[in-house]
Amino acid sequence: MLPERNSRLRRALVRLLAALAVGLVLAPPAHADPAGLVERDVTFTSGDLALHGTVIAPDTAGRHPAMVMVHGSGRTSRDGYRQEAEAFARSGIVTLIYDKRPKRSKSDVDFELLAGDALAALRALTTHPGVDPARTGLWGVSEGGWVAPLAAAGSPDVAFVVTVGAPGVAPERQQSWNLANRLAAAGVSGSLVDTVTRTTLGLLVGAGLFPESGYDPAPVLARLTQPVLGLWGDLDRVIPGAESLRVFQESLDRAGNREHTLRTVPGADHTMRRSPDGFQRGDEISPDYLAQVAAWVTATGPRAVDVGPPSRQERQSTPVEPGSPAVQLVAVALLLVAFAGYGLSAAVRRHRSAPPVRRPARLLATTGLLSVLGLVGYLGHLASDGAKSLGAVVLGRPLPWLALQALAVAVVVAAVVTAVRAWQVRTDLAAGRRVRLGLLVAGGVLFVPWAVHWGLLLP
Template sequence: MILAVTALAPPASAADGDVTFENDGVTLHGTVVAPPGGTKLPGIVMVHGSGEHSREDYRDQAEAFARQGIATLIYDKRTEGYSQFSRSYSTLADDALAAVEALRKRPEVDPARVGVWGLSEGGWVAPLAASRSSDVAFVVTLGANGVEPSRQQAWAIENQLRRLGMTGSIVGMASSTMMRQLVGGGVFPEAHYDPVPVLKSLRQPVLGLWGAKDVLTPPGEAVRIFQESVAHHTLRVFPDAQHQLRRTTDGFDKLDGYAPGYVELVGSWVNHPPTASSADAPPSQDRPSVSVTPLRWYESTWLQLAVLVVLLVAFAFGLFRRPRWLSVTGLLTVLGFLVVDVLLQTTMGKGLGPVVAGRPLPWLALQLLSLGVVAATIATGVAWWRQRSIRLGIAVAGGVVFIPWAIYWGLLAI
């Protein structure tokens, strides 16, 4: 719920003016960048991509839009209630609506021509804000998704790992198994947000922009979904641009400058919205995105945590009795897997070092250790059969549990 809006008067001799506005008990601070001396200007509120962002992250584009005759509000993204593990698109949309109200109150702005601009995550948030208020005159999106966040993220992770030369089980583990566990464990916020119903509800004109070499958003699918869902649309694809419409060679690097014609297109479209819909052909994708399916009962997060505890206890218990090979290899594999899992999530695979035969060296080492655990389980099982030792029996039980666990997580898969 939007509680209050306060707009400060623009400085007499500057093109910038500070604003504050409030939503859900949080005061947000922003700046309006506008051409000096303008009157009855169209306005844009810029809605952030994912992560922490200040208004300065979008100042260069705001200044470019100002040169196109547009008053643009950039603001510091909320930190309260927003983190890697907690966020609400609904709250972010209400933040954007509070910013729209602040911009509409500016004396140099035409209140009937204020819209929202959203990048990436903002491509989910900006349409949601527009669907809630007729005060939003139009929507501009960059790198917006037509699929749910978990599906987009799984597609992006696989792109990153393949770019690093990885193939096989580690790619499937990171982009599917790990992602399904994060979603099932409730630590992936807004995982199943479906943008399509919101897009279908929009009555405002929408300018959707994508880079053909986008490796974070499935651009071909997004263009098709927007074309099928948005009633009044203008959809454009820039051939040599990446996710943020920066110039690029492969979608991963960022060259200086934005895609030629991007800023001018936004300026002309906002100042003179077309009456008829039009769309570029969807760009090609190497592969389609895939839905992140719910966990089966045996994959539940709590069961996976319980299995980890069983493995660690069983292997640690076996350290007190020879032969210790099963316990040593088992502990090294389980603990090493946890480290690799964290590195995959925090560095998108960049922290795993050189890649050999499609496998980063730590993953290759874990797969070899896993084979060692299987061999040690057989050997220790034979020793247990001869000695009938409780300690050996516990270690063997750990080895037996380890095998399906390692298959599930790709350690015993190609």
């Protein structure tokens, strides 16, 4: 029995080892490189910060042109650029994608720091096997269209610059234009457009909550001597493409740059995805865009000046005037004291007989308080998500805005009625009541210019 048992154990062990061997042969490696490409993870330092990235290279011998892909705003991971990086690598361009430096908050943006990160990535890329340092440059999309030229203007190590959807205007101007497009696409018209794109944005700028808001890219572009390829989607709704192309052209001409190509890509949105209207982002990257970048970067010899026609731009961007946070804080505080103060004092004195102005006064206090708090909350909500969550739109107005405008009208009517009735019975009012009603009516008077400023009493 023992030899037979040992024989069965040996046969089972052989079958197990055979199955494991087959599994090892058939199973794919844990980190398989894409077909025809070679990947290598890298770590490099920018100042005191360690950044991590991946170099994606063609699996061919020789020295290749190379470029670092510089992020747009918001995204922190290299994976969002992998698809393009692999396409460029298959065209013979070694690419480096990296994780963007972490942000402490939405307002934590510093173009100089980001430019330093891009140059640190470029230095790491030039040491990679198969890279030609003399043909290694920067690619930047959206916000990267501000950062990549800034890095290149300060470093002779950058051989070329490629920008995609690069703004030629200041960030506050670009964002105002973007928000106006988004609101128009949602069917919003009237005073809310100016309230969001100018008044609210201007207050954020004045409060220092919109970092780099006044950054002017033109002087930086006017210092670029390296070859530049600028591409804009003709369906870009995020940045003013026609204006930006013109700023690039004028600035590079001032620099005496004789190697720049500026073109519009048909059917492409802000990030060069194919889109029916520029608002609906597709999954497919424009093949025309990929082909143009590949041909331009891998070209040998000088590149001639080539400027194509700009995209059609329905509205021009305009500067945003900074608002005064101090003035607005004082105004809101006075309104809250006037409206909430009357309600609190009325609650304390509810056992006393009410004067004839009781109902309109309470209506004024209630609607005024709701209107002020509602506006602050609603605009805070729109600012936090970039006016993306508007909800149902009726008569060109989102329902919350329509309700706030109705409340504002009620405040004005209640203020007028309260003032008239208080004047009619002024001789019957005790001194304390006159003071309370006077403060309440004063709040109603102050509310009118404040509400006009914020668009509540405008069509």
